Amino acid sequence: MLRTYIAIVKVSLKSIFANKSSVVILLFQALIPSIVMFYLWSAIVNGNQTIGGFNKSQLVVYYIGVNFINSFVWYAIDWELNEDIHSGELSNIIHRPLSIHNYYFAKMIGDRLANLLLLAPLLLLGGIYLFVNQLWQISFLVLVEFTISLIFAAILWFLFSYLVGSIAFWFDNLFFVLIVKEVVVNLLAGYYFPLEILPKQITNVVKSLPFQYFSSFPIDVLIQKQKLSFWLSNTIIEICWVVLLYFVMLLVNRKGLQRYSDVMG
Amino acid sequence: MEQTMIDVKNLSKEYLVTNRRDSLKDTLKNIFKPEQTVVEAVKNLSFTVKPGETIGFIGQNGAGKTTTIKMLTGTLFPSSGTCKINGFDPTKRETNFKKSISVVMGNRSQLFPDLTPRDYLSLLQTMYEIDEREFTQTVDNLANTLKISNKLDTQTRKLSLGERMKIEFLAGVVTKPKVLFLDEPTIGLDVIAKRDLRKFLIKLNKDEQLTIFLTSHDMDDIAAICDHLIIINHGEIIWNGLKQDLLAKFGKSKYVTFTKRENFDATNLKAKIVTQDELTITIKVPAGEVENAVAALAANKQGSDYQISDLKLEDIIIELFAKENE
Ligand SMILES: Nc1ncnc2c1ncn2[C@@H]1O[C@H](COP(=O)(O)OP(=O)(O)OP(=O)(O)O)[C@@H](O)[C@H]1O
Ligand SMILES: [Mg+2]
Numbered sequence: 001m002l003r004t005y006i007a008i009v010k011v012s013l014k015s016i017f018a019n020k021s022s023v024v025i026l027l028f029q030a031l032i033p034s035i036v037m038f039y040l041w042s043a044i045v046n047g048n049q050t051i052g053g054f055n056k057s058q059l060v061v062y063y064i065g066v067n068f069i070n071s072f073v074w075y076a077i078d079w080e081l082n083e084d085i086h087s088g089e090l091s092n093i094i095h096r097p098l099s100i101h102n103y104y105f106a107k108m109i110g111d112r113l114a115n116l117l118l119l120a121p122l123l124l125l126g127g128i129y130l131f132v133n134q135l136w137q138i139s140f141l142v143l144v145e146f147t148i149s150l151i152f153a154a155i156l157w158f159l160f161s162y163l164v165g166s167i168a169f170w171f172d173n174l175f176f177v178l179i180v181k182e183v184v185v186n187l188l189a190g191y192y193f194p195l196e197i198l199p200k201q202i203t204n205v206v207k208s209l210p211f212q213y214f215s216s217f218p219i220d221v222l223i224q225k226q227k228l229s230f231w232l233s234n235t236i237i238e239i240c241w242v243v244l245l246y247f248v249m250l251l252v253n254r255k256g257l258q259r260y261s262d263v264m265g
Numbered sequence: 266m267e268q269t270m271i272d273v274k275n276l277s278k279e280y281l282v283t284n285r286r287d288s289l290k291d292t293l294k295n296i297f298k299p300e301q302t303v304v305e306a307v308k309n310l311s312f313t314v315k316p317g318e319t320i321g322f323i324g325q326n327g328a329g330k331t332t333t334i335k336m337l338t339g340t341l342f343p344s345s346g347t348c349k350i351n352g353f354d355p356t357k358r359e360t361n362f363k364k365s366i367s368v369v370m371g372n373r374s375q376l377f378p379d380l381t382p383r384d385y386l387s388l389l390q391t392m393y394e395i396d397e398r399e400f401t402q403t404v405d406n407l408a409n410t411l412k413i414s415n416k417l418d419t420q421t422r423k424l425s426l427g428e429r430m431k432i433e434f435l436a437g438v439v440t441k442p443k444v445l446f447l448d449e450p451t452i453g454l455d456v457i458a459k460r461d462l463r464k465f466l467i468k469l470n471k472d473e474q475l476t477i478f479l480t481s482h483d484m485d486d487i488a489a490i491c492d493h494l495i496i497i498n499h500g501e502i503i504w505n506g507l508k509q510d511l512l513a514k515f516g517k518s519k520y521v522t523f524t525k526r527e528n529f530d531a532t533n534l535k536a537k538i539v540t541q542d543e544l545t546i547t548i549k550v551p552a553g554e555v556e557n558a559v560a561a562l563a564a565n566k567q568g569s570d571y572q573i574s575d576l577k578l579e580d581i582i583i584e585l586f587a588k589e590n591e
Binding site: 007098 | 336377
């Protein structure tokens with residue numbers, strides 16, 4: 001069974017590389033927002049000023065980091081599921097000897113690995129630049145913490161988006177819902193700006209939601225010299241979210257498939 | 266071996282369709298109190314299919330063919346009734362059930378457009394756990410029969426419709442299913458491609474005892490491939506039996522087609538009119554009376570250029586539906 005899903009990962013990865021245009025688009029998608037955000041913040045924060053505890057060089061690292069995480073984590077599984085449900089494409093997967101959520105997960109992994117491979121040279125260059133210019137020092141432990149957080153972020157992201165996409169089992173047109181979700185989640189995850197720059201109370205509320213684990217938390221681990229206990233306690237909470245969402249996902253998936261099979265097939 | 270491959274009992278499907286209303290007020294009503302009508306797509310179907318049979322599942326547009334296939338393959342759940350495929354209940358979606366069937370739909374591609382057919386096929390090989398050497402051999406063989414060997418390494422999105430359909434077929438059978446469900450698989454194919462596909466299916470059925478369940482609006486497909494016909498009309502079976510028996514039942518008549526002449530008078534005809542236009546007419550005459558009928562028409566100078574033909578499957582089906590819908 002596992003071999004099948006590994007094969008799906010490969011196929012998904014191969015699909016990305018098969019399309020040169022998608023490769024180019026991907027690079028632009030990763031680069032342009034980082035550059036825009038970087039200039040925006042450079043204009044606001046000058047000299048030795050800090051904002052939400054971030055100085056200018058940390059903000060640079062923040063945006064590079066956020067986009068790195070982005071390219072590994074954020075896969076539009078919700079849009080894809082919505083499309084597959086309404087086009088009936090889902091039936092092609094249902095009658096295969098596969099489990100639907102594992103199929104989509106394998107697809108996401110393949111797609112994200114492709115992204116990572118494509119962006120690796122850029123990230124490496126960026127990393128070296130930061131390192132050489134001594135904008136950034138990092139310990140091995142932090143790197144390990146960060147990698148683990150990245151993997152959990154991908155899993156949590158998958159569960160969350162899969163749930164959002166599952167709404168399509170019950171409703172016809174999700175376009176508006178998905179757009180709004182996109183903006184809200186980006187905001188709460190810390191993609192637009194570090195969550196720390198919000199007023200304290202709001203930051204506290206936002207940080208008790210699962211969304212911060214998509215971007216904000218891994219990047220904090222990477223650049224804010226936090227204690228191990230900070231990482232550990234957050235990771236335990238994150239795992240709880242993963243477990244919770246996993247069971248909700250199984251339930252919703254079962255009900256959704258039942259409904260799909262009752263009305264659409 | 267199972268005595269029956271497909272066993273359908275009182276299978277029904279009702280769809281609830283929400284009536285759309287246009288004004289804003291009605292849109293709100295739609296959300297809170299939708300007005301729904303029930304569409305009975307399939308009504309109380311019962312039939313059985315033996316292993317190795319080739320079924321032609323025939324019906325007009327909207328008769329319920331696709332709905333039935335979806336229920337038999339487990340993607341759609343019945344409203345009532347049951348079906349068993351090779352002993353499995355499709356709604357349980359067991360892995361062994363899924364491995365024992367294949368579905369090819371003419372209007373829905375299952376291939377991955379960005380990849381080559383070979384990539385896709387090798388994914389299937391892993392998914393269905395088929396021995397690699399055996400698999401490669403089957404693919405080569407079948408690709409040869411389908412005359413598609415040279416396209417296996419072309420990106421799928423660059424294939425023509427016919428080439429793509431051939432790959433869908435190939436993908437449908439390399440997984441070694443017990444039953445192959447085909448929903449209008451020859452839509453949009455040229456005559457040569459159709460011929461290749463028919464030959465391919467007939468060969469598979471002979472060599473592998475593959476059970477084939479086929480819907481098509483092309484009666485030549487059905488005539489070439491199927492030996493057992495199930496004909497449905499508005500979701501209900503109106504004929505279930507061997508193709509031979511159906512042909513024999515209608516074989517007692519022939520069609521006589523001729524060009525109308527100046528003396529032509531429809532009221533003088535004793536035979537039933539099948540079709541007619543300004544210039545020509547086709548009538549149905551009992552086989553034994555054809556000669557007399559033609560002689561009489563000729564004597565009265567009613568027509569010229571007489572052509573006598575057996576009823577083709579298509580003619581029979583048209584007559585059946587005409588009778589049903591009277
Ligand atoms: N998802 C659905 N929701 C509501 N009604 C449906 C749905 N699918 C099919 N129907 C209705 O059910 C009936 C049977 O449809 P079905 O697709 O099974 O016909 P078919 O025999 O395959 O026709 P065709 O030859 O045109 O493909 C039709 O009246 C159709 O409008
Ligand atoms: Mg149909």
